[in-house]
Each structure stands twice: as structure tokens, then as C-alpha cells.
Amino acid sequence: MKKMFFKYRFFAFLNLTLQFVCFFSFGQQINIIPKPVAVEQRVGAFKINSKTQILSGTKSALASAGFLKTYVKSLTGLNLKATQTAAVAKNGIQLLIDPVKVKHAEGYELEVSAAAVKITAADGSGLFYGLQSLIQIIKQSKTGQFSVPACKIIDYPAFSYRGMHLDVSRNLFSTATIKKWLDMLAFYKINTFHWHLTDDQGWRIEIKKYPELQRTAAWRNETLIGHKRTEPHLFDGQRYGGYYSQEDVKDIVAYAMARKITVIPEIEMPGHALAALTAYPGLGCTGGPYQVATYWGVFDDVFCAGNDKTFAFISDVLDEVITLFPAKYIHIGGDECPKTRWKVCPKCQKRIKDENLKDEHELQSYFISRVEKYVESKGKKIIGWDEILEGGISPGATVMSWRGEEGGIAAAKLKHQVIMTPEKYVYLDYYQSHDRSEQIAAGGFTPLSKIYQYNPLPAGLKADEQQYILGVQANVWSEYLPDAEKAEYMIFPRIIALAEVAWSKNETKNYPDFLNRLNHHKRFLQQFNYAESNKDITGSIDIQHLQYELKTDLPGATIRYTLDGTYPGLKSAVYTKPLAIMGLLNLKALSFINGAPNGRVFEQHFSKSLATGKTVSIKNLPAGNFAANKQVLVNGIAGTYLYNTGEWLGFSGNDLEAVIDLGITQQVAEIGIGLLNYHWQKMWAPDRLTFEVSEDGENYQQVYKQTEFKVEGINRIKQKINPVNARYVKIIAINKGIIPKGEYGAGGNAWLMADEIIVN
Structure with a gap:
């Protein structure tokens, strides 16, 4: 045609x-x-x-x-x-x-x-x-x-709140760029723009009463190069910063309003306050000096909750913010606030005593409640991230559930209004493809299909509790988005999938139908550097049957593959059914439409051993986003340095003790395992790793011990041992436990990350 x-x-x-x-x-x-x-x-x-x-x-x-x-x-x-x-x-x-x-x-x-x-x-x-x-x-x-x-x-819409969040603290975007994005949000019926204006790496809104926020807090000395997980950290040596004047803000707000978009400002408190403390050190527990953060993370220095000057500053700031934003909501953050400084601060401890508070968690609740009362006195309401539930939630607060759905479920059961924004499903700074050519991202894996399939109404809520779910929001954190082009690649078209999640009834959604309509909408996306990662082939493993499945979302596409690492062509085998893992080595696959290649080449390497597909038992359960099926330890696929493919098991503060049953007694001469060591992601190599073998599953003998590991990255342990008869192989990795003082995340649980176990 x-x-x-x-x-x-x-x-x-x-x-x-x-x-x-x-x-x-x-x-x-x-x-x-x-x-x-x-x-x-x-x-x-x-x-x-x-x-x-x-x-x-x-x-x-x-x-x-x-x-x-x-x-x-x-x-x-x-x-x-x-x-x-x-x-x-x-x-x-x-x-x-x-x-x-x-x-x-x-x-x-x-x-x-x-x-x-x-x-x-x-x-x-x-x-x-x-x-x-x-x-x-x-x-x-x-x-x-x-x-x-x-x-x-x-x-008509399924939800009244349909939002996109944009972090401008880590990296700034021009007003022209923001307007361009607002145009597209309005086109797809998204009605809320959540503007994250302050954080540790920069204060981005003009406050006339506090000029040092513009002169000092809005600028950092340099910026991290590459990913935070990589050591040693490298920096660009370039001063970076800027802010939006109040006239800029008025312009954006009016522009959005004309397009039926409400702009909600976020002023972070009590944590993520390092930029503000650099400008006004008297607002911190130690008095400084402080420095605007040059890398990404969570920092111990937060607003002092025992200092009345802190609340005077916040009230003054909010006075100016409220006059600029007609929205009924003010977002006050409330997330990731370490209590380290509060625990030893005389003023904070006095506040706890004077207010009859139990601990520092209730001190945070006091902080949020006090700010909420002030905001409400101005005719506004607060929104906070789900940490505001800790220590008791403020009466009229609306909760943004970001760490998962649990916070939103808990808040809805308490009859608080909720906006669902779980990082696992709707964070647009996460990778959208496993292809090696993908631009650097924070982590995680959120392909277009995953966002589209998300249902903002959690299964854990009763019908009468679901009324408290106002809607859903996608979040754009900008740590790894230094310019508009990179940001657009992460935003589009995933925000369009979010728009359908927010507007359309869940029972009417159909992903192939959405992709067909999206294909017709590419004419509207031409002005953006948009991603086409939905063209990628994806692979998944059936652990029970030891089969590997390939899939493409491209209508009418044929997948052709090779097993020897060569580039797939028109003469390569056609994929028709799942492939047996034991017959695989170096799989490459490519989609073809009408005889022409389409998309990127998919690659997967398999490492087979005596342990592949055998039964694994573990003593402690993995946790969080790394709570995968324990059988991934022996599925023949090694986890990558991005740790986002579901191949890594993660143990928060707990040890790994895994036993592999080889089925029969046989000679074992080599044992191996993969361990991940990224201190800046709170991932630590074990204090001790041991390999043990047994013929009866009761009496074990140690055949290997290791206590030192690489400083950073993947540690592939593959140890030759004196050949020994064994049916059972036990691997014990002792977790670092509590992260040491002076290290990132000090005082919290270390993650022990493990992947493919090899036995030969």
C-alpha cells in the first residue's frame, strides 16, 4: 500500500x-x-x-x-x-x-x-x-x-492521576526541552508532571529569600563519569549547575496548565538535602562544612530535625514554592533519610525526648507531620514517598509507593490516597534491553512489555480499598541522563505504554494490539530520539524442563538462529520450539520480516557442567529484587555485570549455603561459582567461601577455602581440586554482614550476590 x-x-x-x-x-x-x-x-x-x-x-x-x-x-x-x-x-x-x-x-x-x-x-x-x-x-x-x-x-480514564516524574537535580534540562516533553505527555492524556527540583546534587529552583541556594546549592564541583558501581570513581572535573528562575517556573506551569497538565513540585526533606546544607550549613546536625554531591547515592547528612531554624527555612521555602504552583499537592520527598546523624545529634535527641518519641523513625514522622501541618495551613496537601509510613503516617498525606507495592497497599488499607510508582515496573532509568549496545542506565530491567502489563490495582487490596489508588506514575531519574537525547531514549516510547496503563481499563489491554497502534504512531515520535528495543528478541529459560525459549514482539517475524556463534542469516535454522539447554553452547538469533533482518542480534552463552539442571537446596532465602528461583544457580546461564537478568541470587545480610545433588556418586575435580563485588551498590564478596563434598549428604569434607577476592566486579571462582568421589556438593559463602563504617551504606546489610555454580 x-x-x-x-x-x-x-x-x-x-x-x-x-x-x-x-x-x-x-x-x-x-x-x-x-x-x-x-x-x-x-x-x-x-x-x-x-x-x-x-x-x-x-x-x-x-x-x-x-x-x-x-x-x-x-x-x-x-x-x-x-x-x-x-x-x-x-x-x-x-x-x-x-x-x-x-x-x-x-x-x-x-x-x-x-x-x-x-x-x-x-x-x-x-x-x-x-x-x-x-x-x-x-x-x-x-x-x-x-x-x-x-x-x-x-x-474516559481509568485513573484520575496519570503522571510522569522528572529529576532535574542530577542533570538539568532546558525549559524548551521540558515543554517539548509536556506536549507529548498531553497528547497521550497524561495529566500530571512531577518536577523533582531539589536533591543532594543540586538545588534547581530560585528562592529569593535564600540567595545562597542559587549561588552555592545549585552548583557542584564536578560529576561522576560512568556508573557508580565501578571503582575507582572517575570525575569530569567540570563545574556543573544552574537553576530555574521563578519566571521559568511560572512559564512551565502555565504551559502545562494550557495542556491540562498539573505540575507538582518536589522539595526533598528531611533527607537528600546535601545541596541545601552546603549553602546553609547551620541546618545540618554537624554544622558542616558540606559539599554538593558529585556522585549518586544516599548521604548521611540530612536536615537537623531538632533545630527550629530548619523548620523556619523549610516554611520560607514552601511559602515561595506554593505561590508558584497552583496544584493542590506539594511533594516533600521523605525517602532514603539515614538516621545516622540524628542518633548522635544532641538537638535531635532532645527533640525525641521533648516530644515523647520512641526513636529516630518517629522523629522522621514528627518532621513530616510538622511540615504537613504547615502545608495544610496554606491550603495544600502533601505527597511523600512510601518511607513516610515509617514511625506513623501523617493523617492527610498521600503516599507514592516506589519501593514496591507494599507501601501502597499498607497506605490504602489505612485509607490514605496512593499513587503507584513501583521501581520494578515503572522506573524509566532502568534498562529496557539486555543488548550490549544499550546506553548506561541505573540498573534493573523494565522493557516496554513490562510497563504495559503493569496493573496499578494491587491484588492485595479489597474492592473497597482500591478506591484509594489515585493512579500511576513513571519516574525519570537523571543520574545517567546527561542530555535530552539520552533522556528521550529512556522515556519514549515507554511513557506511552504508561499512558495506556493509566488511562485504559486493565481488562481491555492487549500488548500485540498496542504494538500495532504504536507502529502507526511512529510519525509522532520522529522528533524524539526514541528507543525501538521492543524489536529485540528475548530469551527465557524453563528451569523445570531445561529448555530455552526465544520470543519476538514483531508481528509476522521469523526467528533464525545459530549455535556456533556465527551471525544468523536466511539459511540459518528457523526457531519453531524451545531449545534443549544441554544442546546449546553459543546461541545467536535474529528476527526476519519478509526476508529482511529486523532488530538486533540476540546472544546467549551457556556453560554446562555436571551441576546443570540438578536439584539445589539452599538454607536461607534470597531477598528483594534478587529473590529468583534457586535453580538459576545451575541453569547453565551466568549472570552479567549488570545483575539485571534474573540470574543472580541476592542475600541481604544472610549467608549462602547451597547443596547440589548430582544424582549419583561420581568423580569431581573442579568446583566454581560466580560472586559479585560492587561496594557502591552495597554488594560485597563473602568474608569466606568454602567448597565441601559428600557421598551421603551427611558427612562433608572441605576441599577448598578462599577469603580474598577482587576489589570490584564479577569474581568467577573456578577451582581445580584433587579428584574425589561425591554426590553432593556444598557451597558456603559467609556474608559480610553489616557494611563497615566509612563505606557506602555503612550500618546497613551487605548484599551477597551469587550466580552459576559449576561442577566438573
Whole structure:
């Protein structure tokens, strides 16, 4: 089918200057994102011509009429007449607000016939969103005629809160860039922009009463090069910083508001305050001196909770912030606040005593509650990360559940409003592909499919408790996003998947259907450096049957593969069913569509041994994001240095004691295991590693012991031993336990990370 190509200014009403090429195909398919509640496709199409009129039924609809008029002119060159009238005219696009007919907030009905287009909405937001859907389905014929396929669409959001968070403390983005992103958020019906403005690495908002925040807190001496996990740390030696003036903030807020987006500011407290303390050291427990952080992490120096000057400073800051942001919410952080300084600070200890608090956790609750009361006195409400649950939650606080779903579930059961933003599912600074060419990321693995399949309503909540889930948000932390291009690669198209999660009913979601619609939306993504990692082949292992499965999301694709490490071609084997692991060595695979390669080459190396596929028993359970099936220790696949493939078992503060049953007694001459040692990720090699063997599973003899390991990275232990008969192999790795003083995360549990066990 032939496609027409043409250039137009994307969302001219948004004052974008970038032009790019896009296309519309001739078909009548309704490819709207997010997926509407109901779509009825009809026969025919409405043609847009010079006599088409835009009719706004009410004065409140005039702004939307102006928006549509400007857009159509940019797209077609036609200068349509816009009139305020309740009359229905042929060849007209009618815009109505009727909350009686459309009862759901932000909802709309879009009806298209050959004679007219009619959008009826519950409110101004609904009308705006109806127009976004209309814009998405405008098409161009071979002769240059613009039209809209006949249809009826009924639509309204599943959740009232649909958000994206952006961290500008670690790395700044220009106001022009933020506006560009806001345009796309609005296009996909995301209605909240959570602006993370302060942190340890920089204070990014002008506060006129405290000029040192601009002169000192907004600047750091240099910035970490590469990933935090790598030692030794390297720095660029370049002073970095800046901030948004109050005029910048007003501009962004107004720009967002015109696009039905609420901007919620975040001013971090009581932790992540190092930048502010550098400017005003008297607000810390030690009095300083402090330095704006030059690398990423959690730092012991936080706001002093026993100092009344701290609360005076926060109140003054919030006074100026509140005047800039009309949103009803102020985000006050509350996450990752170490209690190290509070435990030895005389002022904090006095506060605990004076307020009859049990401990430092209740001191944090006191801190949050005190700030909340001040915010509420200004007619606002607070949002905090789920740590604000610790020590008792403030009465009117809304919780952002980021460490998992548990915090959100607990808050909802306490009848607090909740926004779900679990890092495992919706953090956009996580890797979206396991391909080696992926740009550096924080960690984790969140492909497009994982975000799309997320359900913000946790299974652990009863029906009457689900009402407290306001919605869902994707978070963009910028530690490894030094420029807009790298940020866009991480944001798009994953934020579009999040938009459908937030707007569309969970039971109507369909990932292949979404990918099909997303393919039609690439014309809207041309102005971004967007990722296409959904083209990647993915691999998964069936541990029970020792089979390896390949999968591609590309419709109509054929996977071809090789087992000898050579590049797959058209003569390579076609993948039709899972492959037996015992027959694999160096697997490479590539997708082909119509005989042409598509996407990147998938690679997986397998290491087989006497232990592969054998039964493993472990004494302590793995924890957190590293609580994988214990059989991954003998599945033939080694974990990578990114530790995000599900191949590493992680033990928080606990030892590893694993026993492999080889099935029969046989000669053993070599034993090995992989261990991960990244102190800056709180991952430590064991204090002691021992290998033991046994014929009966009761009486073991030690055959190897090691107490020293590489400073950083993966330690592949593969030790030759004097040949011995054994059926059982026991590996004991003694956890470091508590992270030593002076090290990152001191006082907390060390992670012991283990992967593939080898026995030969």
C-alpha cells in the first residue's frame, strides 16, 4: 500500500519550531493511544476542506476551538472559521461540554460521520482529550485530501492521576526541552508532571529569600563519569549547575496548565538535602562544612530535625514554592533519610525526648507531620514517598509507593490516597534491553512489555480499598541522563505504554494490539530520539524442563538462529520450539520480516557442567529484587555485570549455603561459582567461601577455602581440586554482614550476590 509523505509542524499551537516528516496510510483503522473505552467503526469519512467550520457550543470550549483551528492550519494549510454557536452545521466540527450526557470526569464522546464531527465532553479536560484522539486519526489521501474515518468513540480514564516524574537535580534540562516533553505527555492524556527540583546534587529552583541556594546549592564541583558501581570513581572535573528562575517556573506551569497538565513540585526533606546544607550549613546536625554531591547515592547528612531554624527555612521555602504552583499537592520527598546523624545529634535527641518519641523513625514522622501541618495551613496537601509510613503516617498525606507495592497497599488499607510508582515496573532509568549496545542506565530491567502489563490495582487490596489508588506514575531519574537525547531514549516510547496503563481499563489491554497502534504512531515520535528495543528478541529459560525459549514482539517475524556463534542469516535454522539447554553452547538469533533482518542480534552463552539442571537446596532465602528461583544457580546461564537478568541470587545480610545433588556418586575435580563485588551498590564478596563434598549428604569434607577476592566486579571462582568421589556438593559463602563504617551504606546489610555454580 502506497504511503503519502509530507512535512508539517507538530502541534503548532504549542509553538514548536521543529518540523519533521511523517506519513498517514489510507486505511480506516482507528489507532488511538491510549486505547479508548469503546470504539465503533463506521462506513465513510469526514473530509476537511476550506468550508469546514469549527463550532464551539459554549464559551468554555473556545480555547479548544482555537487549538484545533491552529492545528488544522499547520497540518493542511486551511484557515478554518471558528464560531461560538450551539447550532449543528454540515461540514462542521462541533465542540460541546455537556456533563449530563458525558458523566465521567475528563471523559468525551467523539462521533464522526460524512457530514460532521462532534466531540461532547464532561469538562474542558475531556474536550481537550477528545481533540487529541481526533488529531491521532486524521488521515491524508493520495490526492492530498484530509479526512477522518467515520466512527463513534466513548472514552474516559481509568485513573484520575496519570503522571510522569522528572529529576532535574542530577542533570538539568532546558525549559524548551521540558515543554517539548509536556506536549507529548498531553497528547497521550497524561495529566500530571512531577518536577523533582531539589536533591543532594543540586538545588534547581530560585528562592529569593535564600540567595545562597542559587549561588552555592545549585552548583557542584564536578560529576561522576560512568556508573557508580565501578571503582575507582572517575570525575569530569567540570563545574556543573544552574537553576530555574521563578519566571521559568511560572512559564512551565502555565504551559502545562494550557495542556491540562498539573505540575507538582518536589522539595526533598528531611533527607537528600546535601545541596541545601552546603549553602546553609547551620541546618545540618554537624554544622558542616558540606559539599554538593558529585556522585549518586544516599548521604548521611540530612536536615537537623531538632533545630527550629530548619523548620523556619523549610516554611520560607514552601511559602515561595506554593505561590508558584497552583496544584493542590506539594511533594516533600521523605525517602532514603539515614538516621545516622540524628542518633548522635544532641538537638535531635532532645527533640525525641521533648516530644515523647520512641526513636529516630518517629522523629522522621514528627518532621513530616510538622511540615504537613504547615502545608495544610496554606491550603495544600502533601505527597511523600512510601518511607513516610515509617514511625506513623501523617493523617492527610498521600503516599507514592516506589519501593514496591507494599507501601501502597499498607497506605490504602489505612485509607490514605496512593499513587503507584513501583521501581520494578515503572522506573524509566532502568534498562529496557539486555543488548550490549544499550546506553548506561541505573540498573534493573523494565522493557516496554513490562510497563504495559503493569496493573496499578494491587491484588492485595479489597474492592473497597482500591478506591484509594489515585493512579500511576513513571519516574525519570537523571543520574545517567546527561542530555535530552539520552533522556528521550529512556522515556519514549515507554511513557506511552504508561499512558495506556493509566488511562485504559486493565481488562481491555492487549500488548500485540498496542504494538500495532504504536507502529502507526511512529510519525509522532520522529522528533524524539526514541528507543525501538521492543524489536529485540528475548530469551527465557524453563528451569523445570531445561529448555530455552526465544520470543519476538514483531508481528509476522521469523526467528533464525545459530549455535556456533556465527551471525544468523536466511539459511540459518528457523526457531519453531524451545531449545534443549544441554544442546546449546553459543546461541545467536535474529528476527526476519519478509526476508529482511529486523532488530538486533540476540546472544546467549551457556556453560554446562555436571551441576546443570540438578536439584539445589539452599538454607536461607534470597531477598528483594534478587529473590529468583534457586535453580538459576545451575541453569547453565551466568549472570552479567549488570545483575539485571534474573540470574543472580541476592542475600541481604544472610549467608549462602547451597547443596547440589548430582544424582549419583561420581568423580569431581573442579568446583566454581560466580560472586559479585560492587561496594557502591552495597554488594560485597563473602568474608569466606568454602567448597565441601559428600557421598551421603551427611558427612562433608572441605576441599577448598578462599577469603580474598577482587576489589570490584564479577569474581568467577573456578577451582581445580584433587579428584574425589561425591554426590553432593556444598557451597558456603559467609556474608559480610553489616557494611563497615566509612563505606557506602555503612550500618546497613551487605548484599551477597551469587550466580552459576559449576561442577566438573
